[in-house]
Amino acid sequence: xxxPPPEPAVRVDLAEDPHAHIxxxxxxxxxxxxxxxxxxxxxxxxxxxxxxxxxxxGIAFSATGACRRCREGPPA
Ligand SMILES: [Zn+2]
Numbered sequence: 001x002x003x004p005p006p007e008p009a010v011r012v013d014l015a016e017d018p019h020a021h022i023x024x025x026x027x028x029x030x031x032x033x034x035x036x037x038x039x040x041x042x043x044x045x046x047x048x049x050x051x052x053x054x055x056x057x058g059i060a061f062s063a064t065g066a067c068r069r070c071r072e073g074p075p076a
Contacts (some may be wrong), residue, residue, distance in 0.1 A: 018043040018059035024067035033063065 018040045020033035035043075047059045 008014050012044060012047050012056040012059070014044075014059065015057050018047075018061070020025040020061035020063070022063040022065055024070055026066055028068045029069070031067070033061070035061075 001054075018035065020035050020039070021035055022029050023030050043059050043061055047056045050056055
């Protein structure tokens with residue numbers, strides 16, 4: 001087990017853990033992307049760099065692309 005990442009320097013008050021997903025540009029299908037503890041730490045650090053005057057209550061990473069079904073076409 002690697003050591004746990006350090007606590008974020010700036011705390012953000014999240015209603016739920018950071019999450020990530022990928023969205024198909026063609027059909028709109030959404031699938032979750034698995035996050036590691038380090039991923040969550042990095043996303044939290046990133047969100048903590050928000051502009052002055054903002055609060056943060058959620059973190060979501062979104063990627064876009066094409067799902068397997070759209071890339072491969074209908075089954076033969
Ligand atoms: Zn698709």
